[in-house]
Amino acid sequence: MAENVRYDRKVSFRIFCMTHQEFLSTFTKHLYVGGTKRNELIHELETHLEELAPSESPVVKIGNPRHLARRYNSEHLGLLGSIGFMYSLPIVAVLLAMSWLVVQNDVVIGVLWMLIITFILIAPVWVSIRVLQMHQAKRKIFLFLLVTPLIATLTVTVIAFIASLYNVRYGWVGSFFGGQPIDPPEGIGFQWWENILTAFNIVWLGYFFSLVIFLMTSGIQKLSTRGISIFPKKKK
Amino acid sequence: MNQQLLKGHSRLLIMAALNKRPMHGYALSEYLKEEMADAFKFGVGMLYPLLHKLEKDGFIVGKWEEFAGMRKRVYHLTKKGKKEFATKTREWQKMSGMIGKLVLEYSV
Numbered sequence: 451m452a453e454n455v456r457y458d459r460k461v462s463f464r465i466f467c468m469t470h471q472e473f474l475s476t477f478t479k480h481l482y483v484g485g486t487k488r489n490e491l492i493h494e495l496e497t498h499l500e501e502l503a504p505s506e507s508p509v510v511k512i513g514n515p516r517h518l519a520r521r522y523n524s525e526h527l528g529l530l531g532s533i534g535f536m537y538s539l540p541i542v543a544v545l546l547a548m549s550w551l552v553v554q555n556d557v558v559i560g561v562l563w564m565l566i567i568t569f570i571l572i573a574p575v576w577v578s579i580r581v582l583q584m585h586q587a588k589r590k591i592f593l594f595l596l597v598t599p600l601i602a603t604l605t606v607t608v609i610a611f612i613a614s615l616y617n618v619r620y621g622w623v624g625s626f627f628g629g630q631p632i633d634p635p636e637g638i639g640f641q642w643w644e645n646i647l648t649a650f651n652i653v654w655l656g657y658f659f660s661l662v663i664f665l666m667t668s669g670i671q672k673l674s675t676r677g678i679s680i681f682p683k684k685k686k
Numbered sequence: 687m688n689q690q691l692l693k694g695h696s697r698l699l700i701m702a703a704l705n706k707r708p709m710h711g712y713a714l715s716e717y718l719k720e721e722m723a724d725a726f727k728f729g730v731g732m733l734y735p736l737l738h739k740l741e742k743d744g745f746i747v748g749k750w751e752e753f754a755g756m757r758k759r760v761y762h763l764t765k766k767g768k769k770e771f772a773t774k775t776r777e778w779q780k781m782s783g784m785i786g787k788l789v790l791e792y793s794v
């Protein structure tokens with residue numbers, strides 16, 4: 451690193467001392483743009499780094515590679531596409547849970563509502579954006595598919611359990627979202643485990659359909675040769 | 687100088703530089719640094735996203751060209767970009783004239 455460079459305390463020392471290769475590697479890791487555009491963007495930044503002397507700090511000259519990648523994501527993918535997986539997990543989980551909570555009094559209607567919201571609105575849009583526009587490692591894709599319904603299940607389970615403790619059906623919770631509160635008939639109480647089981651079934655049903663849609667869009671993605679594949683490539 | 691003054695004029699500055707001659711990202715960043723004489727800090731982190739935005743809007747086009755034995759993405763101003771640059775330049779001249787007049791009129 452050049453001797454006359456002053457260390458900026460806003461950046462961690464580890465990032466400040468990055469080599470050109472480390473800089474490019476960090477940038478590539480946080481860049482979500484996929485397809486041919488991705489290669490162009492990385493190559494362009496690579497050519498810029500080649501112009502810098504080996505002693506010049508790329509962080510000083512260009513900036514934090516993670517922030518740079520975020521700006522690129524925001525520019526090329528828009529707001530929705532640039533949200534990382536760790537932020538999108540709770541968003542999708544809350545959407546899944548909330549859609550179930552808007553249920554009125556009927557399990558059938560509840561399941562139908564959940565199916566409509568999850569499969570027709572959320573899953574196709576979300577998964578398509580993820581697969582067609584973004585580049586993610588395999589483990590992150592499966593993490594998304596596994597953890598999202600778990601968070602949704604947990605959220606719904608906790609709320610259903612609390613509602614059950616007060617001996618009311620989930621319609622009571624739905625009243626917060628505009629539904630009519632329902633009291634159980636006198637002398638009859640609802641088993642707490644019934645509500646939880648219903649919630650569990652609905653969310654995991656949503657998960658399986660999301661997985662099906664994801665695999666379908668992955669197949670289409672592979673056929674369109676965008677270079678994103680969840681299956682390991684066979685070594686020649 | 688206040689960096690906030692640069693915002694809103696970054697695109698005009700880039701188009702002005704590319705109107706002079708086509709440049710790749712590094713050359714553009716060095717050119718702007720030299721021309722602004724360090725009055726404004728035009729970060730590379732801001733430059734490339736702006737270039738991509740201008741390209742998406744059709745004002746510039748990036749082409750991979752051989753430059754001293756290396757392949758570089760060189761940006762050229764398009765016809766649409768030249769028209770836009772001319773429009774923005776006229777607007778800038780009008781605005782700076784009005785501001786200058788007001789500031790001088792009311793300055794002590």
